[in-house]
Amino acid sequence: MDTVLIEGLALEAVIGVYKWEQQIHQRLLLDLELGCDIARAARDDDLSATLDYAAISARLQKFCNEHRFELVETFAERMAELLQQAFGVTWVRLTLRKPGAVVDAAFVGIRIERGQREG
Numbered sequence: 001m002d003t004v005l006i007e008g009l010a011l012e013a014v015i016g017v018y019k020w021e022q023q024i025h026q027r028l029l030l031d032l033e034l035g036c037d038i039a040r041a042a043r044d045d046d047l048s049a050t051l052d053y054a055a056i057s058a059r060l061q062k063f064c065n066e067h068r069f070e071l072v073e074t075f076a077e078r079m080a081e082l083l084q085q086a087f088g089v090t091w092v093r094l095t096l097r098k099p100g101a102v103v104d105a106a107f108v109g110i111r112i113e114r115g116q117r118e119g
């Protein structure tokens with residue numbers, strides 16, 4: 001199984017459990033590993049035969065503009081569902097970081113894996 005990567009994608013979202021957090025936008029950082037067989041895309045030099053990282057990045061930025069959640073867990077789970085439903089992603093490892101949420105930590109966040117890794 002090959003992997004399409006998106007790393008350090010900056011997302012602006014309304015996210016947090018506290019009232020003050022629900023009135024501001026905060027930056028999240030997203031890393032994605034997306035399972036994908038790239039053989040046909042590479043053979044035919046054909047974008048339509050692989051996962052388009054630009055289209056996926058734009059769709060996730062739109063999703064963040066349209067939704068608000070309290071937990072990074074919820075955001076991560078919903079983005080994984082979107083990747084499966086809208087782009088046919090069969091396996092994803094998703095890391096979502098919330099910089100600055102804990103002052104003494106560079107990052108806090110979560111990592112999830114969904115779907116079956118083939119090959």
Ligand SMILES: Nc1nc2c(c(=O)[nH]1)N=C([C@H](O)[C@@H](O)CO)CN2
Nearest residue numbers: 015016017018070071072073101102
């Ligand atoms: N496991 C989690 N812990 C916490 C979260 C979260 O989303 N997942 N969120 C917060 C607050 O919103 C925090 O980020 C504000 O500083 C606390 N713990």
